[in-house]
Amino acid sequence: MSEPQVRSEVGPLRTVVLHRPGTELKRLTPRNSDQLLFDAIPWVDRAQREHDAFAEVLRGRGVEVLLLRDLLAEALADERARAAAVLAAVDELRVGTDIADALSSHLAGRDDAALAEVLIGGMTFEELPAGDGRSLVRRMHHPHDFAIEPLPNLLFTRDSSIWVGERVAVGSLALPARRREAALTDLIYAYHPRFAHAGRAYGAHSAPVEGGDVLLLDPGVVAVGVGERTTPAGAESFARSLFADDLAHTVLAVPIAQARASMHLDTVCTMVDRDAVVMYPAVQHSLQAYVLRPHDGGIDVAGPEPFLTAAAEAMGIDALRVIDTGLDPVTAEREQWEDGNNTLAVAPGVVVAYERNVETNARLEEAGIEVLRIDGSELGTGRGGPRCMSCPTHRDAL
Numbered sequence: 001m002s003e004p005q006v007r008s009e010v011g012p013l014r015t016v017v018l019h020r021p022g023t024e025l026k027r028l029t030p031r032n033s034d035q036l037l038f039d040a041i042p043w044v045d046r047a048q049r050e051h052d053a054f055a056e057v058l059r060g061r062g063v064e065v066l067l068l069r070d071l072l073a074e075a076l077a078d079e080r081a082r083a084a085a086v087l088a089a090v091d092e093l094r095v096g097t098d099i100a101d102a103l104s105s106h107l108a109g110r111d112d113a114a115l116a117e118v119l120i121g122g123m124t125f126e127e128l129p130a131g132d133g134r135s136l137v138r139r140m141h142h143p144h145d146f147a148i149e150p151l152p153n154l155l156f157t158r159d160s161s162i163w164v165g166e167r168v169a170v171g172s173l174a175l176p177a178r179r180r181e182a183a184l185t186d187l188i189y190a191y192h193p194r195f196a197h198a199g200r201a202y203g204a205h206s207a208p209v210e211g212g213d214v215l216l217l218d219p220g221v222v223a224v225g226v227g228e229r230t231t232p233a234g235a236e237s238f239a240r241s242l243f244a245d246d247l248a249h250t251v252l253a254v255p256i257a258q259a260r261a262s263m264h265l266d267t268v269c270t271m272v273d274r275d276a277v278v279m280y281p282a283v284q285h286s287l288q289a290y291v292l293r294p295h296d297g298g299i300d301v302a303g304p305e306p307f308l309t310a311a312a313e314a315m316g317i318d319a320l321r322v323i324d325t326g327l328d329p330v331t332a333e334r335e336q337w338e339d340g341n342n343t344l345a346v347a348p349g350v351v352v353a354y355e356r357n358v359e360t361n362a363r364l365e366e367a368g369i370e371v372l373r374i375d376g377s378e379l380g381t382g383r384g385g386p387r388c389m390s391c392p393t394h395r396d397a398l
Ligand SMILES: NC(=[NH2+])NCCC[C@H](N)C(=O)O
Pocket: 036, 037, 038, 153, 156, 158, 159, 178, 211, 212, 213, 263, 264, 266, 267, 382, 383, 384, 385, 387, 388
């Protein structure tokens, strides 16, 4: 077991946190899926098989796979973690005082694994421990309403925490459906013995920053997408924290369209080699970046200038190699939507990608990138690919 550290997007991957989806996906219905940020109702058994295959591909490349559910249950062995978890899960404004009290003591009595299961899978009013059946809140809610919201997007472990160097930043997630993910992630890093020495970057209650928006282009060079999720204030305070800890010399703040298709920077661009990205052609020439550098205890802001130029300059290379999504504009649009750009590098020039993005994968191979294909027909219903579904905690240096 090695101390966590991540300085690039493509250094040989040693350890990663994944979340094998479970009960929380079974909660999705056509009525709640929009709010819970899924575009279709996944076939859960198959999603689990796809996810197991994803984990196997990584293990086959020598990557240690940590499962979030296990980490959470292990962290809950600490009484302080249990107390914080119950506090975060029971929302008195949602369930009222009577149910809140009963539910808190019910949860406090569950064993670690059972508590972890409720924290992830949520609980409906119908599943509440038997008790005061006369409660107004209970009587007026539909039995299938959630007393504790499920967290189907926990599958996308990328977004709730970000490792930079030896520090971890627990993100502040923008949308209500995902906020509690940060609380659970925070518990793991605070109380799991494996992460006992991890320093923190950024503050959990700061302006929104989601991991899907953060790309470690090179040691010391970090790109942060600003759009539907990460806000300008989030990018600024994230940069300030990286500069203060000497984790970056340049941060590129990259405006992206506020749209579902491009919710995070990693939906339009990911790194596939130390000097190469796979990128959506429709944004290639329009993507801009503000260039942030530490200056006199503050931040100097230059630009905006073209993203690709700013990135190459900060990385100290002539140019980034750019591999296009898809083929023609229509295929590119389809494959961008299906996470064709959302690849996970396991080493420089070796990436995991969804097999369905046939044209993009062919382009990658033409450019000399090895593509490890996985099936993602069900996993992709939440709009996320291999990069979104993984949080690297250790990569070897380039
Ligand atoms: N890094 C990513 N692109 N994550 C994808 C997250 C997808 C998730 N359903 C959401 O809308 O938040």
